[in-house]
Amino acid sequence: MRIVTGGEMQNADQYTMDHIGLDGRILMENAGRAAALRLMEDYAGRKFTVLVGSGNNGGDGFVISRTLLEAGFEVTVCIIPGEDRFSGDSEYHKTILEKSGFGWKRYDREDLEKADIIVDAMLGTGLYGEIREPYLTVIRDVTDSGKRVVSIDLPSGVPAAEETVPESALRADHTIILQQPKLSFYLYPARDYYGDSEVLQIGIPKRAIDEVAHSHRFEWTLADTGKHWLKRSASSHKGSHGKVGLIAGNDMMPGAAVMSAGAAVKSGAGLTMVNTVKSAVPVIASRLPEATFYDRDQSLEGFYKGKDAVAVGPGIGTGSDSREMVVDLVDNFDGPLLIDADGLNQFGDILPLVRNRKAPTVITPHPGEMAKLIDSTPAKVNGARFETAEKYARNNGIYVVLKGPYTIVATPDGRTFVNITGNSGLAKGGTGDALTGIILSFLAHYDDVQTAVSSAVFMHGHTADHLLERGIAASSMTASGIIDYMETAFNILDNMQGR
Numbered sequence: 001m002r003i004v005t006g007g008e009m010q011n012a013d014q015y016t017m018d019h020i021g022l023d024g025r026i027l028m029e030n031a032g033r034a035a036a037l038r039l040m041e042d043y044a045g046r047k048f049t050v051l052v053g054s055g056n057n058g059g060d061g062f063v064i065s066r067t068l069l070e071a072g073f074e075v076t077v078c079i080i081p082g083e084d085r086f087s088g089d090s091e092y093h094k095t096i097l098e099k100s101g102f103g104w105k106r107y108d109r110e111d112l113e114k115a116d117i118i119v120d121a122m123l124g125t126g127l128y129g130e131i132r133e134p135y136l137t138v139i140r141d142v143t144d145s146g147k148r149v150v151s152i153d154l155p156s157g158v159p160a161a162e163e164t165v166p167e168s169a170l171r172a173d174h175t176i177i178l179q180q181p182k183l184s185f186y187l188y189p190a191r192d193y194y195g196d197s198e199v200l201q202i203g204i205p206k207r208a209i210d211e212v213a214h215s216h217r218f219e220w221t222l223a224d225t226g227k228h229w230l231k232r233s234a235s236s237h238k239g240s241h242g243k244v245g246l247i248a249g250n251d252m253m254p255g256a257a258v259m260s261a262g263a264a265v266k267s268g269a270g271l272t273m274v275n276t277v278k279s280a281v282p283v284i285a286s287r288l289p290e291a292t293f294y295d296r297d298q299s300l301e302g303f304y305k306g307k308d309a310v311a312v313g314p315g316i317g318t319g320s321d322s323r324e325m326v327v328d329l330v331d332n333f334d335g336p337l338l339i340d341a342d343g344l345n346q347f348g349d350i351l352p353l354v355r356n357r358k359a360p361t362v363i364t365p366h367p368g369e370m371a372k373l374i375d376s377t378p379a380k381v382n383g384a385r386f387e388t389a390e391k392y393a394r395n396n397g398i399y400v401v402l403k404g405p406y407t408i409v410a411t412p413d414g415r416t417f418v419n420i421t422g423n424s425g426l427a428k429g430g431t432g433d434a435l436t437g438i439i440l441s442f443l444a445h446y447d448d449v450q451t452a453v454s455s456a457v458f459m460h461g462h463t464a465d466h467l468l469e470r471g472i473a474a475s476s477m478t479a480s481g482i483i484d485y486m487e488t489a490f491n492i493l494d495n496m497q498g499r
Contacts, residue, residue: 003217006125006160011212031202032063047074049115053122054081059090061121077104112145123156131157151175155193186406220417220454242444247275247312254280256315263437266486309336309443313343314433336443340364340436360449364401417454421461430479463489
């Protein structure tokens with residue numbers, strides 16, 4: 001599903017009207033009716049107060065009100081601005097409401113007390129900046145009322161893209177998103193304002209979205225992962241499923257190698273070789289007898305020769321030898337290369353070498369690591385996650401996996417794929433190492449790098465989600481537990497394909 005900004009959604013509406021021929025009043029009818037039907041399903045027998053603004057969001061509110069009233073629901077329709085502020089399609093649907101025998105009134109705080117559910121149809125995707133009166137007072141009243149709030153398209157005051165969320169924006173309990181998810185849905189703190197959310201199709205043709213959406217941002221879903229899920233042939237052997245090399249661990253951090261190599265094995269790598277220090281081998285081997293080992297003091301060429309994909313970084317430390325290994329791989333390894341954790345420490349200094357690579361390069365920074373790469377701060381990175389990942393990927397010809405809630409995968413050709421799986425249980429040491437192992441395995445399996453990376457990120461979160469469903473508390477979730485459960489979570493995808 002394509003993710004859009006407010007401007008792109010407005011352009012899609014205009015394209016639908018100008019080039020496809022669907023009247024704006026029909027689009028508004030479709031949107032309001034779809035939202036009303038969902039309200040009827042979710043809140044049968046409840047009383048509604050619908051708060052109507054002057055723009056298209058308010059027009060949707062008039063349609064919602066009329067549809068609910070026609071169905072016999074008790075509805076108080078409150079307009080927020082002066083009556084003279086309505087025009088175009090919203091004025092048209094205001095008139096339809098009136099001619100259908102239903103009334104409206106100017107907003108009064110007491111109208112909130114009459115309702116079980118408050119429907120927020122005040123401010124839509126056209127809002128930028130701070131909230132002004134009279135909406136500021138109304139939002140405060142709604143917040144103080146303690147009533148359940150359902151917002152239409154997005155909560156009033158919340159921007160559709162990466163702009164700052166005003167402190168006075170409305171926090172909804174439930175948001176009915178119209179047609180396409182908006183960029184801010186995948187960003188914090190904006191996501192906290194949406195509450196429980198769903199996307200309803202309202203009849204805007206896909207062509208209209210594709211024609212005007214200049215960005216190429218998409219959700220990566222279970223359906224996408226399942227569509228590309230690889231089937232193992234009955235005649236396959238260990239060499240058929242990828243030979244991967246992992247440079248990980250040192251004297252003080254053997255666990256990083258255990259996590260990343262264990263995840264690579266569990267996610268299907270046929271042969272997994274770990275390049276590490278001698279002293280760490282007994283620790284890693286005791287936990288992972290399936291792996292083979294390579295002495296870090298030996299020639300690096302002997303390690304990566306014949307490998308389908310290589311990863312470097314987890315727990316290798318930040319010394320000069322770490323930099324030398326990364327430079328050697330960037331210069332000489334001719335397959336997909338994943339650089340993570342300690343491998344990213346000097347990554348910004350060797351970008352000219354990275355840009356000259358013909359084979360794919362993937363980096364997996366968390367916001368703090370990304371901030372170091374662009375000489376910024378984690379707060380600024382999180383405030384512009386899409387822009388940051390997309391720009392860095394395009395400018396350097398690499399794949400960027402910007403980790404965090406709704407992990408972003410940005411490609412060198414300008415596409416962005418947002419992961420929708422995962423939970424707060426992943427906010428713990430070692431889970432990033434597990435992700436490295438899964439991506440490494442998938443890079444050796446899949447011909448397409450984006451499919452490999454996005455599917456790996458999905459399965460990492462998918463496994464954590466299933467642990468949560470099994471009753472494992474997020475606070476108690478561990479990277480080891482995620483790796484141990486991967487065989488069950490992966491089997492769900494196998495069964496979906498009937499294998």
